[in-house]
Amino acid sequence: MLQDKRCPNSIGVWGWLGGGRWGLERYLYTLHRLTGLGILLYFILHILVTSSRVFSEKAWETWMGVFSSPVFKIGEFLVYVAFAYHAINGIRLILIELGFSVGKAEEPIYPYKSSLNVQRPLMIVSIIVAAVLIAAGGYDFFALAH
Amino acid sequence: MTRKLQKETDITFHIRRYNPDVDDKPHWQKFIVHVEPGMTVLDGLHQIRETQDASLSMRYSCRMGVCGSCGMLLNGRPALACNTQIFDIASKALTVASLPNFDIVKDLVPDLTPLFSKHISTYPYIVRDDADEMLNPTGEFFQSPDELTEYLQFTYCIKCGLCMAACPTMATDPNYLGPQPLAQSYRYTKDTRDDGFNLRKKVVGGSHGAFRCHYAGECSNVCPKGVDPARAIQLMKRELVLDYLKLRKHRTKSAILGKPEGVKRRPEIPEAPCFTKE
Ligand code: SF4
Numbered sequence: 001m002l003q004d005k006r007c008p009n010s011i012g013v014w015g016w017l018g019g020g021r022w023g024l025e026r027y028l029y030t031l032h033r034l035t036g037l038g039i040l041l042y043f044i045l046h047i048l049v050t051s052s053r054v055f056s057e058k059a060w061e062t063w064m065g066v067f068s069s070p071v072f073k074i075g076e077f078l079v080y081v082a083f084a085y086h087a088i089n090g091i092r093l094i095l096i097e098l099g100f101s102v103g104k105a106e107e108p109i110y111p112y113k114s115s116l117n118v119q120r121p122l123m124i125v126s127i128i129v130a131a132v133l134i135a136a137g138g139y140d141f142f143a144l145a146h
Numbered sequence: 147m148t149r150k151l152q153k154e155t156d157i158t159f160h161i162r163r164y165n166p167d168v169d170d171k172p173h174w175q176k177f178i179v180h181v182e183p184g185m186t187v188l189d190g191l192h193q194i195r196e197t198q199d200a201s202l203s204m205r206y207s208c209r210m211g212v213c214g215s216c217g218m219l220l221n222g223r224p225a226l227a228c229n230t231q232i233f234d235i236a237s238k239a240l241t242v243a244s245l246p247n248f249d250i251v252k253d254l255v256p257d258l259t260p261l262f263s264k265h266i267s268t269y270p271y272i273v274r275d276d277a278d279e280m281l282n283p284t285g286e287f288f289q290s291p292d293e294l295t296e297y298l299q300f301t302y303c304i305k306c307g308l309c310m311a312a313c314p315t316m317a318t319d320p321n322y323l324g325p326q327p328l329a330q331s332y333r334y335t336k337d338t339r340d341d342g343f344n345l346r347k348k349v350v351g352g353s354h355g356a357f358r359c360h361y362a363g364e365c366s367n368v369c370p371k372g373v374d375p376a377r378a379i380q381l382m383k384r385e386l387v388l389d390y391l392k393l394r395k396h397r398t399k400s401a402i403l404g405k406p407e408g409v410k411r412r413p414e415i416p417e418a419p420c421f422t423k424e
């Protein structure tokens with residue numbers, strides 16, 4: 001008879017990161033989730049902080065004072081990095097999820113090639129575009145100090 | 147693939163053991179295995195069972211990558227034990243554990259029940275409304291070779307569960323259907339003999355269905371049969387989106403080809419036997 005007792009073996013959030021010998025797309029997947037969560041966190045903070053204006057001008061100015069420190073400047077830049085990556089990678093994902101750039105079903109012949117190979121040029125282009133956006137943003141943030 | 151010539155040597159197998167009768171949680175155990183060139187991980191496990199510890203449990207059947215029973219986590223990566231040469235993944239030591247994202251029954255035996263029940267939930271068979279024709283066929287359903295190619299790749303699935311173990315979405319959402327069932331739902335949807343998309347879309351278009359996939363692509367990386375579930379899932383999403391936008395082309399299911407007329411049966415070909423089951 002089959003044993004009733006089972007040992008749960010789900011790897012949870014660790015599964016997003018994997019064991020180290022994984023494909024690049026998995027890390028992009030994880031980064032997409034993390035940047036998404038980061039942007040959400042920023043969005044909530046943003047709503048809270050801007051809503052302080054409702055209470056008094058002073059509250060607003062105190063908060064703005066806090067956020068003008070260099071730490072927050074870097075934080076703001078990180079939000080921008082997350083946004084740039086999430087937006088560009090998101091476009092790649094939308095294209096893929098609509099069935100573009102994954103290729104047609106084909107006879108599997110060893111060594112197997114998969115849809116990952118087909119979409120790789122798109123992936124590389126999107127990473128380059130994201131990197132350019134991040135570099136341009138960085139220049140704007142830090143070199144052209146406002 | 148060129149393979150380095152390897153000499154026989156001792157390799158340490160670190161095996162994740164779990165016995166439901168005595169253990170609360172899994173633990174690692176070390177075995178030294180004398181490995182010769184050509185030995186698969188499954189051969190190594192057999193050697194341990196024969197010479198060191200007969201209580202080691204694993205599941206296998208065909209020993210040639212066909213039955214899909216021997217999926218395990220080898221050096222942190224889901225693979226078929228019978229399809230993996232030890233020297234391809236280890237020169238001194240390797241780790242062997244039960245497939246993640248599935249409960250462990252014992253040692254290296256995962257409980258694949260969720261895979262099968264999710265698979266069944268996606269109607270993985272030809273669905274048609276002409277039940278009479280299905281039970282008492284009068285001819286074959288027409289399908290061209292091109293139509294066959296559109297889904298043939300996905301028919302090679304051996305239900306080994308490696309893709310489910312590798313999927314990061316499965317890791318945090320146990321209710322997610324997963325790559326194997328989703329790929330099979332596309333396989334049948336694309337089959338011109340089938341007419342079951344409207345049934346299937348309720349399951350695969352749901353909140354734990356195809357749209358939980360964000361293309362980490364690991365399923366396709368680990369699949370031992372080149373099924374490429376990641377591709378099937380994206381193509382399924384396209385069908386679902388087109389259907390939602392009412393842009394999905396209506397496809398009439400394959401016509402039934404009548405029996406050939408005006409030809410004589412060759413005498414050496416016997417009549418098909420009668421049905422043995424009503
Ligand atoms: S799709 Fe590939 S990895 Fe997944 S169950 Fe089928 S054969 Fe195994």
Ligand code: FES
Nearest residue numbers: 208209214216228
């Ligand atoms: S024993 Fe059948 S696939 Fe490995």
